[in-house]
Amino acid sequence: xxxxxxxxxxxxxxxxxxxxxxxxxxxxxxxxxxxxxxxxxxxxxxxxxxxxxxxxxxxxxxxxxxxxxxxxxxxxxxxxxxxxxxxxxxxxxxxxxxxxxxxxxxxxxxxxxxxxxxxxxxxxxxxxxxxxxxxxxxxxxxxxxxxxxxxxxxxxxxxxxxxxxxxxxxxxxxxxxxx
Amino acid sequence: xxxxxxxxxxxxxxxxxxxxxxxxxxxxxxxxxxxxxxxxxxxxxxxxxxxxxxxxxxxxxxxxxxxxxxxxxxxxxxxxxxxxxxxxxxxxxxxxxxxxxxxxxxxxxxxxxxxxxxxxxxxxx
Numbered sequence: 335x336x337x338x339x340x341x342x343x344x345x346x347x348x349x350x351x352x353x354x355x356x357x358x359x360x361x362x363x364x365x366x367x368x369x370x371x372x373x374x375x376x377x378x379x380x381x382x383x384x385x386x387x388x389x390x391x392x393x394x395x396x397x398x399x400x401x402x403x404x405x406x407x408x409x410x411x412x413x414x415x416x417x418x419x420x421x422x423x424x425x426x427x428x429x430x431x432x433x434x435x436x437x438x439x440x441x442x443x444x445x446x447x448x449x450x451x452x453x454x455x456x457x458x459x460x461x462x463x464x465x466x467x468x469x470x471x472x473x474x475x476x477x478x479x480x481x482x483x484x485x486x487x488x489x490x491x492x493x494x495x496x497x498x499x500x501x502x503x504x505x506x507x508x509x510x511x512x513x
Numbered sequence: 514x515x516x517x518x519x520x521x522x523x524x525x526x527x528x529x530x531x532x533x534x535x536x537x538x539x540x541x542x543x544x545x546x547x548x549x550x551x552x553x554x555x556x557x558x559x560x561x562x563x564x565x566x567x568x569x570x571x572x573x574x575x576x577x578x579x580x581x582x583x584x585x586x587x588x589x590x591x592x593x594x595x596x597x598x599x600x601x602x603x604x605x606x607x608x609x610x611x612x613x614x615x616x617x618x619x620x621x622x623x624x625x626x627x628x629x630x631x632x633x634x635x636x637x638x
Contacts, residue, residue: 345548352541357531364530374536378544385548444525467515467523495515502518 348385351397356381358469359401365452365464366409376412380404398471399479406479451501455494462487463494 359380363373383404384391391400448468452460461480465471466487471479473487480487515523532540547553 345545348548349541349545352544356537356540360532361527361530374540377540378547379554381544382547382553385544386553441525441529444522445529447522448526467519468527495519498519499516502516502522506518 344385344388347388348381351384351388351401352381355398355401358398359405361469362402362405362464363409365468366406368409368412372412376405376408379408383408396475396478398469399475402465402471402479447501447505451498455497458482459490459494459497462490463498466491467495467498 356377360373360377363376363380364370368376380401384401452464455463462476462482465476465479466473473484473491476482476487476491477484482490
C-alpha cells in the first residue's frame with residue numbers, strides 16, 4: 335500500500351519535472367548527438383531514470399544539472415549501443431510553430447549559426463557555452479553537471495563567448511560588405 | 514557578459530528548438546504511462562553517477578539571495594583579513610617603546626636630586 339503511494343507520489347513528481355524541463359532535456363539530447371528520430375525515446379528513458387532515482391535526489395536547486403548528467407550518460411549509452419553516429423552533432427530540428435515568415439527565417443538562421451558555431455567548438459568549450467548561454471544554467475550548476483571546477487567553467491564560458499561574438503561580428507561585416 | 518547581438522541570436526535559437534505543445538503532451542503521457550506500468554529500460558545508472566555534487570555554497574548560489582549572502586560573507590572575510598593585516602602592520606612599524614617613560618623618569622630623578630642639593634645648600638647656609 336505504502337509502496338503504491340510512493341509510486342504515485344514519485345509519478346507526480348516526475349510529471350512536474352517533465353513539464354518544467356522536457357524542452358531542456360530534449361535540446362540537450364539533440365546537442366549531445368542523439369538523432370531526431372531517437373530523441374523522443376531517449377527523452378522517455380531520461381525521465382524513467384528520474385522516476386527510479388528521484389527518491390535519492392535531494393532538492394538542492396541543481397535539478398537541471400542532474401537532468402543533464404542523466405542525459406549525458408544516456409546519450410553515451412545510445413552512441414555506444416547503436417553506433418548511430420551519422421547524425422551526431424547535427425543541428426536541432428525546429429519544432430516550434432512559426433508565427434510569421436520573417437520570424438521563421440530569423441529562427442532558421444539563428445539555428446544554423448549557433449549549430450555551426452557549437453559544432454566547430456572544442457567539446458569542453460561547447461558544453462560550457464551551451465549550458466550557460468543557451469540553457470541559462472548557473473556556473474555552479476554547470477560545474478556540477480560537467481564535474482569541473484567553478485573557475486574552469488568561468489574561463490571556458492568567457493573564451494567561448496569571445497569566439498561567438500567574433501563570429502557574429504565577422505558575419506555582420508560580411509553582410510555589410512555584400513552587394 | 515553576453516553582447517546584445519549574441520543574446521538575441523541565442524534567444525532565437527532557443528525558441529526554435531522546443532518540443533511543441535502537442536508533442537510535449539504526448540511524450541508526457543507516454544512517460545507517465547510507462548512509470549505507472551513499471552516499464553523501465555534495462556539500462557540504468559548507478560546512483561553516484563546521477564547524484565549531483567552539492568555543498569552549502571552550491572545550494573546557496575542557486576538563489577539570488579544566496580548569491581548576495583555569499584558575496585557578503587566573502588566581503589566580511591576579506592574585510593576582517595584586511596583589518597587584521599593593517600593592525601599587525603601598525604604594530605610592527607611602531608613597536609611600543611619605553612624610551613619616553615625612561616627619559617621622563619630620569620628627568621624627574623635629576624630634578625629631585627637638584628632640589629635635594631639646593632635644600633641641603635640652603636640648610637647649610
